[in-house]
Amino acid sequence: MGTPAPAEPISPRSPRVAAARRLARRNFRTKERRFLAEGPQAVREAVAHRGATGATLIELFATFEAAERYAEIVTAAREAGARVHYASDEVLAEVSQTVTPQGLVGVCHFLDSPFEDILAARPKLVAVLAHVRDPGNAGTVLRCADAAGADAVVLTDASVDLYNPKSVRASVGSLFHLPVAVGVPVEQAVEGLRAAGVRILAADGAGQEDLDAELDAGTMGGPSAWVFGNEAWGLPEETRALADAVVRVPIHGKAESLNLATAAAVCLYASARAQRAPGGCRSVTPS
DSSP states (O other), X not given: OOOXXXXXXXXXXXXXXXXXXXXXXXXXXHHHTEEEXXXXXXXXXXXXXXXXXXXXXXEEEEEHHHXXXXXXXXXXXXXXXXXXXXXXXXXXXXXXXXXXXXXXEEEEEOOOOOXXXXXXXXXXEEEEESSOOOHHXXXXXXXXXXXXXXXXXXXXXXXXXXXXXHHHHHHTTGGXXXXXXXXXXXXXXXXXXXXXXXXXXXXXXXXXXXXXXXHHHTOOSSOEEEEEOBTTTBOOHHHHTTSSEEXXXXXXXXXXXXXXXXXXXXXXXXXXXXXXXXXXXXXXXXX
16 A cells, blocks of 8 residues: 655755755765765665664655655655655656656765774775775775675775765665765775774785785685775875785686776675685684
8 A cells, every 4th residue: 555645746946855956966965964865775775774863864755656666665764754755757857866767865864984983893894995986886886895795985085975876876775784984095094994903905907916816825814905996097006005915806818807896896705705714804703
């Protein structure tokens, strides 16, 4: 049974619509510390997420059709304290940042974590996005880190905005699953993680160390942080020099290279598997 809707949708001239539409721009997101989550998967995760100050979802815009189709999400959003606005397709298209909106757009509080909190949790597996500029790649790497069981993701001050609508969409809800620190200088990220007992691995196609050789040598079982660079030109020399090892993913076929997200998935899963093997840091029961 669908969620009952009022006779009239929210007005296109409503200040709430204008405020949500402005969140497409980074300066407004930063000022308001709010961002947009689009589609049923992202909104469902936003409803379930709670930050340090309470519920993450603030408002929900839903077309009548989406409110019927995803009645359980709309009901959960209302029960979590979010203000629900029913909207025409035209209004939803104005608020949405996609070509074909899925009928649900949520306004959410920022949810990034202080870098100090990530270090205090003694992470075992971390993805550091050092110079990643493409928002789709950033969101996809975040999704890979979530799938591999990483403890956190760090976006340095040279990387794309975590809350770019393309990043949020590409994460497919993973943004709400694990701690993410933003705006951390790469030197600070490396120094902090190393001081927390984490080995720093720079992923680079020209790396001196081979990922297969590292796995065979049994060096991957301890806490590790993978540093990923720019999509086009990789990691600069000064960033590679900060790492304990610069590791390449071996190319066994004729492909020229791997794209960033694919390489990140291979590296993160390699560490995750090694850590869960006998003697790995995740197979040891804490005393």
